[in-house]
Amino acid sequence: MKLKLMLWVLFTLSAVTFSTAQVKFEAKVSKKKLGVNERLRVDFEMNQDGDNFTPPDFSGFTVVGGPNQSISNSWINGKRSYAKTFSYFLAPTQRGKFTIAQAQIQIDGETYKTLPVRVEVTAAVDKPKDGNNSDYIASENLHLVAEVSKANPYLNEAITVVYKLYVSPRISVSNWNELDSPKYSDFWSQAIDMKQLKVENGTYEGEPYRYVVLRKTVLYPQKTGKLNIEPLTLSIAVDVPTNRRDIFGGRLYSTVNKTVAAGNRTINVKPLPENGKPEGFTGAVGDFDFKVKASRTELDASESLEVKVEVSGEGNLKLFDLPNLTVPSGLEQYEPEHSERVRTNLGGMEGTVTDTYTLVPQFKGKYPIPALRFSYFDVSSNSYKTITSQEVLLNVGKGPDGQRIVTSSDDTVQKQVVTQSGRQFKFIKLKTTLKEINSEPFFGSALYWTALITPLLAIPLFLFFGKKQEARKNDVVGSRVRRADKLARKYLSEAKKNLGEPKSFYIAMERALHNYLKAKLQIQTSDMSKDRIQRLLRERQVDDALVIEFVALLESCEFARYTPLSSTAMQQDYEKASRVIAAMDKQL
Structure with a gap:
């Protein structure tokens, strides 16, 4: 018994403490800086009802409105929300910095006070604003x-x-x-x-x-x-x-x-610094890595390889040119294929840009591809940096010999003479064997007889289709059915366009359903009661499930006139109408 009493006391104390901790009492001002000719609104808000509210003295201001008291009490998802507000409208008496002092109130026997609020009053403004104006x-x-x-x-x-x-x-x-x-x-x-x-x-x-x-x-x-x-x-x-x-x-x-x-x-x-700018700099700014890679270095003459000139890292990857690849004369070089794998985030562009060259050696021998240099400006160090790639040496095995000639001045690149093998180029032919095309006369030709007979053969077709069109026009019942069926599709498409606007959507869908019934059951809108619709559909051997769904759609259209429905419900009703009409079409 004592244990139960102690637990009850502890529970009561914790509940009181929790409720006390939840009390909120604060002061809010419409603005913290205003002209001497403007008005200030002060709200004292609390989330629990209290007594003996005492406002501050509003030193430096004159009360021109209030106190206005408002109470909000609502239940949302089973949770009570309460708010009580005392509002005052104040006019400054002079320029300067003032403090809205503490207001106090008693809630459940406890006294609560607001925090002081500092407000600055400046010289008069050209267009004074009303602190209670919604636009302001x-x-x-x-x-x-x-x-x-x-x-x-x-x-x-x-x-x-x-x-x-x-x-x-x-x-x-x-x-x-x-x-x-x-x-x-x-x-x-x-x-x-x-x-x-x-x-x-x-x-x-x-x-x-x-x-x-x-x-x-x-x-x-x-x-x-x-x-x-x-x-x-x-x-x-x-x-x-x-x-x-x-x-x-x-x-x-x-x-x-x-x-x-x-x-x-x-x-x-700021412009990039001129001091220390490397030769061949093309405007790269960021932090990069530079590589020149060959797909293979051992091959035979007339076989191809790929050499990739690649820059990767972070910076303006799409806004500069890559260094051009230079190769010895014994290598046939094609235009490079440019590719970019770049993504952009808050830090800028990052990724890889590549120029891929296709090279074909013509003769056997060793072909050094000279090293390339790539320069960029590094923002983090405020300096230019240059990266030099490794030289690529190609070893071409089988193939015709090339004659070696004098090396370059720095003895790093050896050039070879390209000899004519007789198969690289073919000369333009100077003598022709063109023959004159003999054209037969049009009169009496196959094309002439085709053009003459075709209109005669088309006359029976025109007569047949003309009679079919005339019979279609004279079919009054069929025309009414086709017109109603067309209207059903039209209004259902209009319902789809009005998704999100409940009134227009359900009006269009109800018209579509009525016109569908006109087309299939040959009845007028004035005769469309729910009982008769169900009886006629069952007489036509339509499944009971489809009949119930069709009538439910009509009821949804009527229900929507009095109660607004969500966009989700409208979408579901539209899909349901399309499905039901398609299913009933197969049975009617």
Whole structure:
């Protein structure tokens, strides 16, 4: 018995402690900086009912409105949500920095106080804003920001622009669309695919905000000097809370359409240093590796091999030229095939670019392919770096001999004379054996008789199809059936176009079902009661399951007039209607 009593006391104390810990009482202001000719709104919010509310003295302000009291009490998924708010509207009495002192209230015998809030009052503004105006509240609590990773990059150095929409907890966003997109005329740009938008918590100018990343773009500046990044502009539907409540105590919202822009951003692009710039530099900026690789080094004359000139790493991989491969004269060289395996992320481009050369040796011997040099600018060390590849030596075994001649001045490359074997080239023929084409006359030819007889043979076909068309026009019942069947398909297609708009969707689908019945059962809309439809369909030997589903579709159309349905339900009804009509067509 004592054990049960102790457990009950512990449970009661923990429940009281938990409920006490959940009490929330705080002060919120419409803005923390305002002109002396503007108004300030102060809300004291609590999540549990209390007594003996005591406001601060509002030193430095005059109360021009309030206190207005509002209460919200709702149940969501079996969980009670309660909010009580005391609102005041204040007018500053002078310029300066003021503190909204602590308000206090008693909840369940305990006294709770708000934290002080600092507010700065400046000189009068040209256009004073009403702190209770919905348009002004939306403007003050909604911000579109363009975050640039680097304001003074080098030419061809990657920078990122991230567009974030900050939304204050005081408001909510119900819809948005893009009005104007930046052009990035002086940049090479690549947008990063955003699979889904994710709402995150953060701060804006020291205040708690929610934000969502709308777009990420990687830019490579192509000019030096000051470059402008054009703003992103959005049209946003903002839901702003009002002081009105519905019959259940929930706060009512007013929707305001706001146009917000990220603002122009200017970056200062630095030129690459001239001091120490290597010869043959083609504009590569980043961190790279360079290789020259041959598919094989042992082969016979007239056989082919591939030599790849490859640059890999991170940087402006698509914006520079690879070094050109030079080979001895005894090797036949074809135009290179350029390939890129590059992906772009927030850090810029990374991957591999390759030029693949096809070489064919004409004679046996040893062919050295000279080393290539690749230079790039390393941003991390602010210096140029050069990578030299290894020399590739080809050993050609079988084949005709070439005559060796004088080596190059540095004795590193030996050249060979290409001798004519008689099979590489063929001369243009100077004598021809062309013969004149004798054309027979058109009159009396096979083409002449075909053109003459074909129209005569087509006359019976025209007469046959004409009679069929005339009989089709005189078939009144058949025409009505075909017209109704066509209307059923038309309205079902209209229902598909109106998915997402319940009223238009179900009106179009009901018309389609009625026109289908007109086509198959030859009855009018005025005679279409559910009982008669079921009786007629069963008389036509239609399965009972299909009859029940068809009538259920008609009931869904009637039900949708009074109760809004979700997009999922509309999609299911559309698929069900298509399936049922297709199945009934096979049985009617």
